[in-house]
Amino acid sequence: MAMNTVTTEVFLARRWKRYTSVLLLFSVGVCLFLVLNIVLGSVTIPLGDTFKVIFGNTASDEAYSSIIQDIRLPRALGALLGGAALAVSGLLLQVFFRNPIVGPFVLGISSGASFTVALVLLGSYLAGMTAVSSLTLSLAALIGALLVMGVVLAVASKVRDIITLLVIGLMTGYVASAASSFLVAFAQSENVYRFVIWTMGSFSGFRWDEVLILAIACLVLMAFSYLLAKPLNAFILGEDYAHSMGVNVKRFRYLIVFISCALAAVVTAFAGPVAFIGLAVPHFARLSLGTSDNRVLIPASILGGAMICSLCDLLARMLFAPVELPVSATTAIFGAPMVIFFLVKGKTTI
């Protein structure tokens, strides 16, 4: 049976309908969990007051305003942005490495961040410092993440084979982890506890200035990533095909590694290494849409990442309240079975 314009239009229209419904559904999910994250918490705040605060009016209780404005709202937005950033980062790397089990931290970003955080947290004791502010920690994490990114970028355009790049990233990560372990062995238990908690990731204590930095970085990098959607699609067929379709493979490698690592780095700086979002969400988006076309997958991953990360943070806060779980605990508990399900179902690859 030959193909004609009419059947093609029908096929494309049907597909487009699926794309828009999925994107709409994800958007609704993002809004829903964002609101729940603001409304729910260890302190019960009347719904009316909550909305008053959100829309800039004063609540019946001064404390309510403060809880919502200074604690819940920035945290909810942090989780939302962080999830979106990690999902896009994971998506880019999965396509780039043509490997479905790759995530944002595969190139050692989290290990690099962990190492510098360990250095600050555990080393400060030796240096005679007693208290370490969260801003210092963020800065340390960012420096560590960017250091590893620098190493990976330096080799990115030189290695012939992208799998070599993957191995270099992994190995850099191992070295950084080993260095962290070294520091842990010599550290005070109190600081070790703080370090371990940090490595499990958390959106608690997110401040407005952090939200602002994260938002700007995310928006710029995500917009940039969208510009790569087309060459990224060509990359699905492999580097050689991409090259034959006019993609400048070297420059493209550089950009992909830069954008995905930078996204992972800023999130890690403020929230620590949040596991699984970047690995699971791209698969979730791919299966929901039924396509590997990155022009729709990127927006879907942004929305899906925001939605699922918001949900996970909500669960981390509420499940055993007032005890708060590390966010990686909830993301892994939900993410791991999800990934297994997707891969066993056999539909999704990259």
Next chain:
Amino acid sequence: MILRTDKLTVGYGKRSVVSDINVMLMKGQFVCLLGPNGSGKSTILKTIVRMLSPLGGEVYLNDRKVVQMSNQEMAKTTAVVLTEPVSAGLLTAYDIVMLGRQPHSGLISKATIKDREIVIDSLNMVNAGNVAQRYFSELSDGEKQKTLLARALAQEPQLIVLDEPTSHLDAKHRIEVMLILRQLTREKGVTVIASLHDIDLAVKACDVAILIKDGYVLACGMPEDVLQEEMVTQLYGMGNANFNRHLGGIELKSKQTGAGIFVVAGAGTGSSVYRILIKHGYTITTGILPENDIDYQIAESVEAATIKSQAYENMSHDSYLTALKLLGSSRQVIDAGFPVGATNQPNIELLKNALKSNKLVHSLRNREQSERLFGTSSNKFLYSHDFFELISAVKKAEQT
């Protein structure tokens, strides 16, 4: 002239694989690269499309050095189909073909109506319109290859470079792909260069054959001129087989030692008998075969000891006597059931002689016909209804 190479040397790093390549490809030509595994066919193709840098010399595309062309320019003139299997996640065949439009569109621009039409035409051209809406990963190897071919077409190239486009395919799809490629060259004036393993298909479909062997271009020209028996044997270094240009195929050689089995054949009745005997390791002698007999062609290719007679002539007494001598020294005789006419009576005499001297003579002929030809002595034949019975009987006789 689309493509020209000038003293091109290709290879990896410092190790050159093929040197001094000087070829010209004209518009609308179907060119194949033939050569043994590892001879450098893929290396040449990869160098032409700039996946590898030349170690020496130049590649010119439309009289421009390819090393000076931008990726975009290159992609607009040249498309590739690679041999490595492709995994395409959740992309449909339509999506894959649409990727071919990338060199012609902007970074974020949507597919235009023209793009869609080209994609549809490309898919239809390779008879893959029916799989357009299916996921690429769920297609058969043949459908996948056709889709990748359509993707190359959607690039609207002047030159398509294919690395072993038929290697994973079944007979039907191999032929289909070759016919599509030929159609492209004829109807769209696209130049096609492909590395191939099937000499038989190459001879029948290509305009130019380039033979690569031991680091050099062994020969280059029309396949009918270039692919002579000795050339092909030399090209692949085949010790145990021969290429037959008339049949366009390869025949395995017969064993050359020891007393053999004498096959009396003709008009194609012998071909299967020879192949079966060779498969089971027997030495074959055969005759008398006129030079214009298909059995003669095959007997020559399998290098059986063959007694021949001249085309369109009666079989000579000399050849009869030679055949009789060879028959005398053979252990078993097979009557392949050849048709009998005015010019091959000596073959009937040969069989009668064999029966008289109490040799074991198998026959694939039916009894009625045999009685008519041989009278009462037809009872002495050991009849086989099919090749299975024949080879079983031959083996049994050999053991006792």
